[in-house]
Amino acid sequence: MPTPSPPPTPNPEMPRCDAEERFERITLPVEWVESYRPGGLHPVHLNDLFKDGQYRTIRKVGNGSFSTVWLAVDQPNAKFVVLKIIRASFNDVGKELDIYHQLKRLSRDEYMLHLVQLLDHFEHRGPNGKHCCLVFEVMGPSASYMVENLPPELKSPGAGNYGPFQVWMAKSIIKQVLLAVHELHERGVAHGDLHYGNILFTVKGLSTSHEKELAQNLEESLAYESGKLPPPKFSARATVVRRIDGKEDRWAPEYLIQDAPLLNYVDLSYSFVIKLSDVGAAFMIANPPTTCVTPISLRAPEIILDLPLDQRIDIWSFGCLIFEMITGQRLFAVSSFGDDEMIETNDDHLLQFCDTLGHLPLSLRSKWAGHSRYFGPDLEKIRTNVESDEVDVEDGDAGSGDGAEKEGELVSWDRFAAEKPVEIGDVEAAEILQLLRSILQYDPNARPTTGQLLEHPWIAAIK
Numbered sequence: 242m243p244t245p246s247p248p249p250t251p252n253p254e255m256p257r258c259d260a261e262e263r264f265e266r267i268t269l270p271v272e273w274v275e276s277y278r279p280g281g282l283h284p285v286h287l288n289d290l291f292k293d294g295q296y297r298t299i300r301k302v303g304n305g306s307f308s309t310v311w312l313a314v315d316q317p318n319a320k321f322v323v324l325k326i327i328r329a330s331f332n333d334v335g336k337e338l339d340i341y342h343q344l345k346r347l348s349r350d351e352y353m354l355h356l357v358q359l360l361d362h363f364e365h366r367g368p369n370g371k372h373c374c375l376v377f378e379v380m381g382p383s384a385s386y387m388v389e390n391l392p393p394e395l396k397s398p399g400a401g402n403y404g405p406f407q408v409w410m411a412k413s414i415i416k417q418v419l420l421a422v423h424e425l426h427e428r429g430v431a432h433g434d435l436h437y438g439n440i441l442f443t444v445k446g447l448s449t450s451h452e453k454e455l456a457q458n459l460e461e462s463l464a465y466e467s468g469k470l471p472p473p474k475f476s477a478r479a480t481v482v483r484r485i486d487g488k489e490d491r492w493a494p495e496y497l498i499q500d501a502p503l504l505n506y507v508d509l510s511y512s513f514v515i516k517l518s519d520v521g522a523a524f525m526i527a528n529p530p531t532t533c534v535t536p537i538s539l540r541a542p543e544i545i546l547d548l549p550l551d552q553r554i555d556i557w558s559f560g561c562l563i564f565e566m567i568t569g570q571r572l573f574a575v576s577s578f579g580d581d582e583m584i585e586t587n588d589d590h591l592l593q594f595c596d597t598l599g600h601l602p603l604s605l606r607s608k609w610a611g612h613s614r615y616f617g618p619d620l621e622k623i624r625t626n627v628e629s630d631e632v633d634v635e636d637g638d639a640g641s642g643d644g645a646e647k648e649g650e651l652v653s654w655d656r657f658a659a660e661k662p663v664e665i666g667d668v669e670a671a672e673i674l675q676l677l678r679s680i681l682q683y684d685p686n687a688r689p690t691t692g693q694l695l696e697h698p699w700i701a702a703i704k
Contacts, residue, residue: 248488251278253330263490265483269499272304274482277493280330283367284494285309287459291374292363296324299456301477301498307331312379312503314452321447321455322360323377329370333521337375338362340430340520347428355421357441357518368492380516381444382502384414385437388569390504397569397662405569408664414440414515415566416703421517422555423691426526431552433533434522435559443514444506457501477501526552537586538575542594542601542683545587546608553685556694560680567673568660572597584611588627594683595622597653602683672699 248263256262256275264274276282289298296313302323303310308331313324327334341359361376382390388406397405405411418440425432432439447455462479479498484490508514522534529550535541541557543550564572575590588611595601600620606612615624654674661670676699682688694700 245488248484248486248490251492253278253280263484263486264493265485267480267482267497269478269480269497271480271497271499272309274493274497276306276328277369277490279369279492280328281369281492282309282328283326283365283369283372284492285311285326286494286496287457287498291324291326291365292361296322296376298324299452301457301500302502303500312455313376315376321379321450323379325375325377326365327373327375329367329372331373334373334375337521337523338373340523340525343525344425344428344430344520353424355417355424355514355516356520357516377518379444379447379503380518381442381507382504383438383518384440384442384515386502386504387442387507388437392509395509405662406566408567408662409511410513411566412703413513415563416700417515418517418562419559419691419694419700421515422559423695425517425523426552426555426691429526430520430523431526431529432517432520432523432555433530434519434535435517435555435562436536436539437562437565439517439519441516441518442507442509443516444503445508446506447503450506455503457498459496459498462498463496537577537590538571538573540590541685542591542605543685545590546605548608551685553688556680556688556691557685559694560677563673563677563680564657567662567665568657570660585627587611588615592626597656598681598683605683669699676700 251263252261255278262275267274272282277284285298285301287298287300290296291298291313295315295317297316298311298313300312301309302312308325308327311324311326313322314320315322344353344356357380358378359375360378363374363376365372365374381387384406391406395407395410397407406414418435422432422435457477457479459479462477463481477499479496481496482490482493524530524533531547531550533544533550533554535544535554535558539558539561541554542548544554561572564570573590573593575586575593577586591601591609591611592615595616600606600616601609601612615622617623654671657670657674657677658667661673665673676694676697679689679697680694689697
């Protein structure tokens with residue numbers, strides 16, 4: 242029987258239709274299997290070795306568009322670390338490493354308490370190219386994961402599956418995030434990507450844990466997926482990767498395994514610690530970029546309107562996070578109309594600014610090409626949303642040209658009072674609202690610095 246011919250090298254471009262896909266469809270919540278191709282993700286298996294055998298993978302803890310993340314054993318030093326393996330075609334890793342090196346140089350011997358520490362980095366060559374690998378201290382899940390997976394006793398009263406955190410936790414996270422941003426800004430670095438997914442909880446008890454307690458068991462995971470065994474520990478499943486044509490594929494792993502964040506090891510005591518991660522979008526304040534990757538709902542006006550950027554985009558994002566941490570609701574629930582329709586997405590965001598914070602000042606209105614589509618000459622609203630084709634001239638809401646008429650309504654009391662937890666009384670709510678109004682300024686120069694925020698009475702009172 243003739244040996245089957247090997248498959249051709251895959252196209253580096255991601256498939257644009259079903260006919261271009263190589264693999265059978267996978268329903269397990271894992272990274273897209275088609276990401277394993279030249280220039281893409283590196284195929285990793287449990288117990289793979291990296292850096293001449295120094296690091297050995299034992300558990301998958303995360304994945305994203307540009308990387309997979311693994312708990313690994315640093316074998317010479319007999320300790321656990323986190324190994325982030327970045328896709329081969331990602332070219333911005335050098336900037337991230339530069340930021341870490343700059344922070345180390347600027348910090349000298351001073352330890353940054355609230356930033357995840359980079360321990361090592363190296364390159365690894367595989368079938369899909371050369372991958373930058375970053376080694377970090379071990380951390381627990383992100384705030385976005387934790388808010389959905391908190392133990393019942395730590396959920397806010399009346400909360401559903403999605404937050405908010407209990408007030409004492411929310412306050413502590415807010416204070417610690419501010420301390421992290423302050424550490425960066427004091428060293429001339431802006432984070433640029435402040436959101437729930439980059440806020441990580443620390444873990445405890447790992448130094449005394451045995452590898453067997455932490456490692457994923459492939460046989461158990463695959464047996465569960467095939468229906469032969471009950472759920473494995475960590476509830477992490479695995480599935481075999483199969484090509485549609487039945488051939489072997491050297492660019493993809495033999496199996497994909499579900500993420501198993503270290504939830505059971507998270508420190509949820511009153512003295513819990515969080516750290517800020519991922520400086521991939523960070524920049525030196527003295528050399529700002531022209532664009533950034535801040536999540537849509539946390540963008541400052543200058544990001545949307547393509548104006549000069551600086552560290553004060555972090556301050557704006559921080560203000561939005563305060564509201565979300567306290568209420569469990571996004572301050573600006575922006576609808577993404579897709580990458581091809583960013584004009585509509587931006588218009589939706591700017592409309593929400595006007596509804597929540599008052600009219601944009603003339604200096605910003607002149608930069609918004611679609612302003613006249615939604616507002617008349619006296620700033621009366623003539624369309625209420627981006628999908629409306631009809632002009633409404635009867636219900637127009639006239640306002641002053643400089644936004645002064647609406648200034649008292651910035652982040653309205655009624656909305657905050659309706660969404661705040663019952664544990665926060667009216668006096669404290671008014672204090673938080675005043676803080677939010679001081680942060681969410683259209684003019685970046687009017688926003689407080691991290692140092693000034695740390696002195697604000699409400700934040701200073703958080704222990």
